[in-house]
Structures are given as structure tokens and as C-alpha cells.
Amino acid sequence: MARSAPVRLLRNHINPAPLMLGNDKVGNCTSVGLANHIRATAALAGFQVDIVPENAISFYSRSTGYVPSRPETDQGGVEVDVLACASRIGYDVPHQRFYPLWGSSEPEDLNALRLIVAGFGAAYVGVQLAQADQMSGIWDTITPGNQQPGSWGGHCLLVWEYTGTADDDLVTVLTWGIRQKCTWRWLRSRLMEVHGVIWPQLVLPGGLYPTGDDLEKLRAENAAFLGN
Template sequence: MAMANQNGNGMRIGRLGKMPPKVDDRTLNLADYLTPALPPAPPMKTWTEKVQDWTMLGNDRYGDCVIAASLHMEQNWTAYEGPQEMEPTEQQALNVYSTITGFNPNDPSTDRGTNMLDALNYWRKTGIGNGTILAYAASEPGNVEHIKDIVELFGAAYVGLQLPVSAQKQKVWAVPPGGPVGSGQPSSWGGHCVPMIGYTPTQVMCVTWGQLKSMTWGFFETYCDEAYAVLSSQWADGNRPDPDGFSLDDLKQDLNAVVSH
């Protein structure tokens, strides 16, 4: 994990802190809810325009990126759905990080990062920030079309990356010319969690270390090791009908069936 600083491109670099994916056979699969009747996602989508002040949320000093990503998603959802934008605080992030993992800011040995699935379960049962989620489903790692559908339908994708060292100096994260070897080797830097909140035909945008960051689709395909669609209470309460070919109600009902056993 690297302390926050700026690289040669002016990009702030904070700490990493995503643990390896946790396997749970009960986790719902997004593919089960994407039918042939679902219209293709638009070629471009952005939910990046309303939040003006993304903050580090302690991720410059601690490995709480999984929690920071959750809070940034809550911030963006409320910015679009109202009644007013939730402005998360560092203390909120550290409190959740401590509750889920046992982190103690006075004991560096406890700063070991977070598993995304543990955070999702806590988010659903207890809430993170001022919000709770109703359901979540796992995307196929590195699946571009899944991420487009998630951003379009859910307002954000909750994504885990195994970052290469080569990303430390890149203005736009991209697979290096020599491919994913050497400094481009997956996880040669470490695991990181980000919310993806917009995309174009060539790039996808995320929030990390208090600012927006772009990566190529090739980078996403190469370094993504887990991704989730997350249905927030805020988003589901909006006047947003289910599209043909996708049922949010089925997703919620299936999750309730899983957690009741």
C-alpha cells in the first residue's frame, strides 16, 4: 500500500485495500436477470456531472477503499435522486471500516483492507453512510457489457481491480504496451475497489482517491477480478420503471429467499 501523493500526471495516489474475492455459493449472478429482451445499453452513459467534491475519506492514509467506494456511490445516488446530496465524512468511512474488519487507527497491523462481499452484506443489513441497499448481484469479472448494463440500470458498478504497478504513473489507466507482464502484471501493485459511474465507447470512469479517473476498456477487462450490481434504496424509490428484459423485483425477491435460509 502506498501513501497518498501525486504522480507525474498530477494524479493523487492513495492506499489500496481490497482483499481477494470471497466465494459464496449463495451470491446471486447478474447474468440470471439479463434476458434477450433487455435493450442494449447506450454507447455512452454518465452519472459524473452532479458531484463536485469527491473526498479521500481516509483512503490517503488507510486501506479503506472498499468503504470509500460504497460512500461515494451513496453520495452520487443522492446527488441524482435527492432530496439533497449526502456528503460522506472520513469518520463515517473509518467507523464502518472498523466495524467490518476490526481496524484500529492506533494499530497499523489491523489496517489489512476489506472484502467486498463482507461490505455488501453489511451495507444491506446495517447501512453505510445514510443509506442501505436492497440487493446486489455479481457480474462476470471483466465483462464490458455487464458493466454498461449496471451503470445504465443501477447508476454505478461496484468494481474490484487487481492493479499493476504500471498504473501508478498513468493519466489514463491502460494495459502497458508490453502487455500484462512485468510492471503490468495484475496485482503487482495490489487490490483496489472503485465505483464506476460512467463510460464512453473507449473508456470507463470511476471515482478513486477523491477524484474521477478514466481507464480503457482493455484495462478493465484485464485487471477486474470482481464486480457487482448494487440496488440502493434511494435508486429503487425513484420513478424509474424496470426495462423490458430485467426485473428488479425478481432480484430483490431472490436475495430475500437466500438470506432467509
């Protein structure tokens, strides 16, 4: 993470095709975030993975204990626990199951966050939303309303692209089935946690990941860094 991330990352020509997957009815954003991460990464390679709401709700139940017949169990998920669960049992989609590899970064390190977005397709992050974020338009810290992080609750979303690295440059996040714009100053004020996720099953026939990276080379470099 010592190297500099790209100063801008523009993906206007690629549709990550985020889906709602039931997050308008239950608090399964941590599960939906993984599903949309799969879809966003696949989109970088020019194809797509079918995922239906039942997949996202089923994994939400398996990773958090949510029981559809008991609304009181709809308490959301802890991202690291959800990621660990996906690594152990996999994430089921129609006709296949995905197992992620993942790691975490300090939320204060925006350069590392940008490296994750560029190298892994998207960053899987947790934010503290404010009531002011209920307003339509670009999420920013200078819009009217209550800007207290957490006053609207916690949420999981994906960071997908950005126009630059200045405070007022725009970042595209994937949430609630749309591409939402925000500023870096907004994201910095809301971030709680940042995670990088890789899906080995999305490696292309030529051996490269959809972002263009060599996954086996990455494994070797990781092993060398860890002294294995």
C-alpha cells in the same frame, strides 16, 4: 442481463463528487467505495449526501475488524463481506443510515457491467492494480512500466460512465476523490469482481430511482424471475 447495454453513457453534466474519506491514510477503499456510491447515485437526482472521513473509517472498522490504534489490523476488506455487512448493519452517515441491496456479476461480462452502471448509478468493482498504474494520466495497458495485475495490490473503485464500448474507448472510474480515466482494455485486464448496489432510501418521492428506474417494478420482476 441478456439485453444490450447503452453503447455510451455520458454524464459530463453531473458531478458525482467522490471523496477521499481517509483512503490516503488507511486501506478503507471498500468502505469509501460504498460512501461514494451513495454520493454518485444522489448526484444523479440533483442532490448530495454529506459523508465525512469518520463515517468511512468507522464502517471500515465494523466491516473488517480494523482497529485505529493497531496499524497491523489495516488489511483492507473483501467486497462481498463488506456488502453483506452493510446490508445487515447499515452504513452510517451524518443523521441517517443506509442499507444496500446488492448482487454480483461475472467480471468477464462487460455488457452486464455497463447495465449495472446505467441502471444502478455506478458499479462497485474490485481491481488488481499494476505498478504502471502509478503513472499520471489515462490508465491503459499500453503505458510504460510493470503491467502485471496485482503488482500494486488490490483496490475497490466505482465505474461511473463511458464514451463507447471499444477497447480504446474511455471509462471514468471514481477513486481517491477524483474521476480517473481508463480504457476498457485496461479495466478488462484488471477486473476481479463486479457488484451492483441499490440504495432503497434514495428512491425519489415519485417512486423512481435516481437513474429513472421504477424500483418496485424491479422488485416484482426479480421476484418473478426467481419464481417467488
